[in-house]
Amino acid sequence: MKLRTIAAAVAALATFQAHALDITTTNSANTVKIYAAGASAVSNVLAGIFVQNCASGLDIYGSDKTKPNFSTDGNNGDSHRVYSCTLKAEGQLDADLQGKGLGNANVALWKRDAGGSATGVFHVAVPLVSTNLVVSATSCTSTGATAGYAPGASRPTYSYLCGDTESVRSPDVGFSDVEPEFFKGINVPDDLVGTYGAGLNDTQLKSLTRQPTFQTVFAVAVSKALYDRLKADGKTVDGTTTGVPTISRVVAGSLMRGEMSDPSNGLGWHALGITVGADTQVNICRRAPGSGTQAAANLLASGFPCTSASIPDPVRNDASDTPDNNLSGPYTGGNLFVYEGGSTGNVRSCLTNANTAGAYAIGHISVENAEEAGWKFVALDGVVPSRDNLKNGKYDYAMESSVQYRKSLITQLSAGTAIDKAKAGFIQGFAKAVGRPANLAKIATANQNGVAALSGQGTFGGTGADGTFVSRVARTAGNNCTPLAVVK
Structure with a gap:
């Protein structure tokens, strides 16, 4: 039948x-x-x-x-x-x-x-x-x-x-x-x-x-101007001026929570250890509530929703208690600007527009989005975001999607x-x-x-597509509150 x-x-x-x-x-x-x-x-x-x-x-x-x-x-x-x-x-x-x-x-x-x-x-x-x-x-x-x-x-x-x-x-x-x-x-x-x-x-x-x-591999992305500044100061995975820039997860979280919104007082970009432009406005390119990318960022920055601690509302702008959805900025002239985008494409545009203004900006984007002229991915604590680093258990800013x-x-x-x-x-x-x-x-x-690919989809280290994509690490029953662990 x-x-x-x-x-x-x-x-x-x-x-x-x-x-x-x-x-x-x-x-x-x-x-x-x-x-x-x-x-x-x-x-x-x-x-x-x-x-x-x-x-x-x-x-x-x-x-x-x-x-x-x-x-x-x-x-x-x-x-x-x-x-x-x-x-x-x-x-x-x-x-x-x-x-x-x-x-x-x-x-x-x-x-x-x-x-x-x-x-x-x-x-x-x-x-x-x-x-x-x-x-x-x-x-x-x-x-x-x-x-x-x-x-x-x-x-x-x-x-x-x-x-x-x-x-x-x-x-x-x-x-x-x-x-x-x-x-x-x-x-x-x-x-x-x-x-x-x-x-x-x-x-x-x-x-x-x-x-x-x-x-899904997530990463911290920065405007090309900030990327170049980090490189020029040797804030890279190999300490040279030619490697991939790296930033601290702690500093990234503090920036995204808005705890360093007063760069002229030694906060903001100062925490990255850069020598030029450290006093300039902090620009945050983030997603609006309801975004899975933002949920991943909230977990990285605040442990939410996996912690029972009280989490404050996300970062706010200088002159307003709500984020902005204006891609034209302003990206300069103040202490803090927060853009909230309805899609990943909007965040890419925010970083690009900040770069066009010669400004420093930071945000979160999934790595399946290719880098563009106006923004680049940075390493976290010395580890470059990539599928290979994730599947080999070296990089853990990743979520199991559904x-x-x-x-x-x-x-x-x-x-x-x-x-x-x-x-x-x-x-x-x-x-x-x-x-x-x-x-x-x-x-x-x-x-x-x-x-x-999830570990159950094939053989880690196998031939063909299995060897390229299958991960050797997994979260328990797809629960993103559990740590990535090596699968036997």
């Missing part, structure tokens, strides 16, 4: 093949549509896994930074992306996507980055209405470019840029840099604190199927139409596919350094 059901789904979907998934085809009732939200830190990895299953007709839609809805973004696609294509034939798909009625199907994946990991947790579990990019002839304009990822690219090439959003549904699936239990207290988005300040309750957590994905979806949604879809069944199959299969070493080996080279 199961084989006949799958065969029927394949036949139904094959009827609707197309050579190009333009706006009309992407919106067609015969296209399998999946709405995802959450972690922007790993968006490029997720996109790479999707794209490698495409046979033809790839279009990538990005939010247009010139439009009012996305005016606070530094780059196109920082808030929202949509990937659509005709998938490969059944036998050519990733093994986790086979046998689910997806061969030769038209599939479109909406991915909301805005708001970060919390939208892939609260909006999925409760569920709450989410904001998605509108793909329409009135909202989207062709860029004239061919969609895709160049081998060394950190961002995709968009075929369309779109300016409108809609809020009509909750996400089908959510991605998170950390487990759902991390989102409480200062890790809860401002608009949800009143209802979910204590986090999801047991019933809500049990409504989710949670699939561990991979280990994907989650509602059990009730899968039950509902599995009892529906051929399109519904294929959608359920994609959600379940993709959740497993994103963590496979063989799939991680196919993503853009710029993104590979920021992810390691």
